[in-house]
Structures are given as C-alpha cells and as structure tokens.
Amino acid sequence: MKTAVLIPCYNEELTIKKVVTDFKRELPHADIYVYDNNSTDNSYKIAKESGAIVKKEYRQGKGNVVRSMFRDIDADCYIMVDGDDTYGVEAASEIEKLVLSGKADMVIGNRLSGKYFEENKRRFHNTGNKLVRKAINILFKSNLGDIMTGMRGFSYRFAKSYPISSQEFEIETEMTIFSLNNNFLIEEVQVEYRDRIEGSESKLNTYRDGFKVLSLILSLFRDTRPLFFFSLATLVLLLIAAIYFLPIFVNYLSTGYVEKIPTLIMASTVVIIAVVIFFSGVVLHVLKKQHQQRFEQFLNMVEMKKRELENHR
Template identity: 50%
Template structure:
C-alpha cells in the first residue's frame, strides 16, 4: 500500500502534464512510498507518453468522462492518503504535503483545495465559471447545511476510508459535487484549505462546458437532495400541494356552498381532493424514505469500520 498516491486524471494535457508530474514528484520526494498515477482518458495527443517519461505510473480509462476516470482510480489504487489534482497546472503541487498531513495525522476524511477564497476570481478568465462556482457553492451549503468554500475544485485529499466507501455514480465533471455531498451527508470530517490558483497556460484548453456541465451539476444537486433529504423534499412538496388545495377549495367551493347549500364547482372540488390526497401520500413517502435513509447511514458506519481492517 502506498503512503501517498497522487492521482491525475488527464485528457489531452500534453502542454502541462510533464511539469505537473515533475512538480508532484518533487513535492513528495521526502515522503517514502509515494507515487504519482496518471490515468489517461482517451487522449489524442501524447499526454500518456510525456507523463511516463516524467516518472508517473500511467494507466488508462476508456470510458470518457472525469467521473469514470476517478471510479477507475479509486478501485485500483490502495493508499493511506490520496491526492487528486488536475493535469492542467492550475494548482500548486507544493501544497500536497500539507494537505496530506491533515489526512494522515489529523484524521480528516477530505481536504478541499479552496481556490475561491484566494486568487480564483482574478486568475480565471472565464466569467461564467466564477458565477457557476458561486451558485453551486450556495446551493449545496444552503440545502445541506454546511460551509464548504469551493465545491467544484479538482484539488483534494482523501482518506482511505473515504475512497473505499465512496460509490462513484457520476460520469463527468459533476463528480466533485457528488463527492462533497457524500462527505456532508455521511458526517465525514472536511477541511477547507486555501490554495493559490493560476489560470491555464497559453494553449491549454478547459474541457468543462460552462452551461451543459453546469446544468448537470445543478440537476445532480436536486437529485441528491431528494435522495439524501427525502423527508425535507417530500415534506415541502406535501405542504405546497396542501396549500394549493386549501387556497382553491375555500373561495371556490366552501364559501359558495355555505351561502347557497349547493356545490357549484364540482370539478374544482374533485381537483382539490386529488391535491389533498397527493399531499398526504407525499408526506408519508417522505417519512418512509427518511427511515430507509437513516438505516443506510447506520450501515455506512459499519462499512467504515471494516475498511481499515480489510486493507
């Protein structure tokens, strides 16, 4: 088992990968049994060859998408501490020992390289990326009641327990959002660590599509909120349906009936009845799913205890 495993997912990063690998190796040169793994994701340039020459262990993932690459990494690599860093040379590799120290000595489960509290908004040249990062950060911290400073950063450190219990479901760039929510809902120890961010060098192109990938991230937040906070989600839906039912029933059905003794709007009464029934079903669905979710969290705690024994 490695002491520190540095994981670099790559797709067409030939302009920067050599420097990134060399910087990573230099940063852990004093830490025994530390390795750099580059996982090539169908690059059409010579990313893999350059990474291998620079000293990295090169492996391949043929399913396209960052989430697919990270799934492969987490399955194949065993280490006490994992560092995930992008191959575009936007993150400072010299911070790796400090981030790893939080995992190995302070027993955090995930250390987040926080760009947004430092130089991101001055270095980043893509305006909508900054807006999207703020929106995603606000959404997760509001719905999941946490204080993560940078949700979509690709610079993170993980414990063995996190990596071997985290089920990677996302296929693309929404993977960082999924990681953050997984850590929050399972009450894992999270550390925000401020880093300096530098924009991509000339000729290096971002693979993130601001709008399509941003939409997928927001859809994922909605889905995970429904899955992990079912009582809140279905309780709110139940309340909305009941308010609509009552708001329509009283002026359109109840008041005319009290005045005339006749139900003048039978279709409206039927619709209000269906809304009320749907509200009740939604409420009890939330209760049932919440009980299932609580049971899953209990089982997760047992899985955490088994991971360290297995490895």
C-alpha cells in the same frame, strides 16, 4: 505511510509534465499516478517520460477515471489534482498532513478564497461556482468555501467507501455531498489557482455541465434528505389545493351552495396525492436510516482492511 497523487488526464500534453514534476518535487516520497482518459495527443507518452505511473481508462469521463483510481490504488493518503496545471502544489504537504494525522477524511483545496475570480476568465463559471456553493451550504447546513475544486485530499476510508455514480465533471459536487451526508471529517486549505496557459483548452461545457451539477444536487438532496424533500413537495401541493378550495368554501359559507364541483374534485385529488407523497417520504426516511446503519458497519470493515494492509507493509 503511503501517499498517492492521482492525476486524471485528457489531452493535457502542454501541462502534464509540469504537474508531474512539480508534485515529484513537493512530495518526493509519493507515488504519482496519471490515468489517461483516451487522449488524442501525446499526454500518455509525456506523463510516462516524466516519471509517473501511467495507466489508461477507456471509459470516458472524469468520474469513470476517479472510480478506477480509487479501486486500483491502495494508499493512506490520496491527493487528487487536475492535469491542467491550474492548481499550485504548495498546499500538497498540508493536505497530506491533515489526512495522515486523521484530522480529515476529505481536504478541499479552496480556490475561491484566493485569486480565482481574477484568474478565471470564464464569467459564467464564476457565477456557477457561487450558485452551487450557496445551494449546497443551504441544503446541507454547511459552510464550505469551495464545492467544485479539482484539488482534494482523501483518506483510505473515504476512497474505499465512496460509491461513485457520476461519470463526468459533476463528481466533485457528488464527493462533497457524500462527505456531508455521511459525517466524514472535512477540512479546507487555501490553494493557489491560475488560469490555463495559452493553447490549453478546458473540457468543461458551461451550460451542459452546469445543468448536470444542478440536477445532481437536486437528486442527491432527494436521496439524502427524503423526509425534508417530500415534505416540501407535500407543502407545495397543499398550498395549490388551498388556493383552489378556499374560494369554493367561502362561497359555500355565504350561499350554502357548492359551486365548481370539478375544481373541488381536483383540489381533493391534489390533497390525496400530497398525503401519499408525504408518507412516501416517511418510508424513505426509515430506509435511509437503515442504510446509514449498514454503511457504518461497512466502514468498520474498511478500517479492518486498512489495518491488514498496514501490517502487511
């Protein structure tokens, strides 16, 4: 059984050597891959000298790096971790065991159950993590402890079926929603988190990347649960129409006259729009069910490909 450790890397010359050597010690049988994403420092050279298999990804952004990793590398277990040495490697063996035993298609390295909020000095990042976690758990009826962690494990089936659309750091959120929506097996393990060492700078922008993550959650909620999403939109429009229509109707009952004709026309138009939106949701719901059926067939093909690779090895 082959395990691959995947390390996206952008300007991490201060920490990349330690990350590689720690994983070589913890998982000596694993192949360590570092994908350098246009670093302007010595990250590429240091990673290569540390014994990693180093490749370049010229399209900027973590999502682009992970896309290339999943396409290029065949393994039974993938363990992805950031190159900034903020995650302890002690949980790697447990992550590997869960994936190789078939108990998980995605293993989440849960930072938030440990000392994350003490170690992470960026106050708004803590708030953002809590907000995103709560939003996804409510919208997708889950109970996950950490949504945006950078340390995860994946099965072959997940890696080869995951259609990556995010280009940057919102990919962690996209992975989680993809797993929940497609009924993949998810497990969580606690991982040690420590803040970056002095001189190592985060690539995240609190406000810009936070807005991207929230926008992604909304768009994926619309795409994965269209009937619910468009039903909510319909309900909101009907409430707005009712607010404007009821005073006109009450006045008609008491006087026998219809006043504020333009307002009545506007309310009627909103009702028509609401009905159209609702039936759009119904149509998209049917299309989504058909897509899920095709996706299950695709997963069967992925499983067949995996067996062929195992027989070849």
